[in-house]
Amino acid sequence: xxxxxxxxxxxxxxxxxxxxxxxxxxxxxxxxxxxxxxxxxxxxxxxxxxxxxxxxxxxxxxxxxxxxxxxxxxxxxxxxxxxxxxxxxxxxxxxxxxxxxxxxxxxxxxxxxxxxxxxxxxxxxxxxxxxxxxxxxxxxxxxxxxxxxxxxxxxxxxxxxxxxxxxxxx
Numbered sequence: 723x724x725x726x727x728x729x730x731x732x733x734x735x736x737x738x739x740x741x742x743x744x745x746x747x748x749x750x751x752x753x754x755x756x757x758x759x760x761x762x763x764x765x766x767x768x769x770x771x772x773x774x775x776x777x778x779x780x781x782x783x784x785x786x787x788x789x790x791x792x793x794x795x796x797x798x799x800x801x802x803x804x805x806x807x808x809x810x811x812x813x814x815x816x817x818x819x820x821x822x823x824x825x826x827x828x829x830x831x832x833x834x835x836x837x838x839x840x841x842x843x844x845x846x847x848x849x850x851x852x853x854x855x856x857x858x859x860x861x862x863x864x865x866x867x868x869x870x871x872x873x874x875x876x877x878x879x880x881x882x883x884x885x886x887x888x889x890x891x892x
Contacts, residue, residue, distance in 0.1 A: 752879030759871035768856040768880045778845035784879035789834040791874040794820040797861040805852035
């Protein structure tokens, strides 16, 4: 079945329009993992530009993995540094990628590839305007790695979105 050029263009424009209407998104970037094998010492760096420090933000992980990923979960460490390099938060998160009882993958999937968006920080306050560095590193055990690489992780990213206005004090 051949899709006409007009229908294809219309579909692309609608899809682009839906993405552009995401008013709450302040930042979103995904980084591909070379050869779908994340080295145990590899840290991903993201530069998030905050222009409004008066509102809280939700911070999410974006994860894409293959169904052949060798564990049911993924331990990720996130660290956020302010514009002067001071650590504002550092946390280790256990992300469930598969149902522990059934083994069924969580997230949205197509074939054997699954995408996950997991909230890691709820209503986080960035204290000032400027560029913040967000670092993400996996903390999985060596026993599931192959040659010091965590297999079948295709991309990892960060999304920062507005959580809403801070209520005025009474």
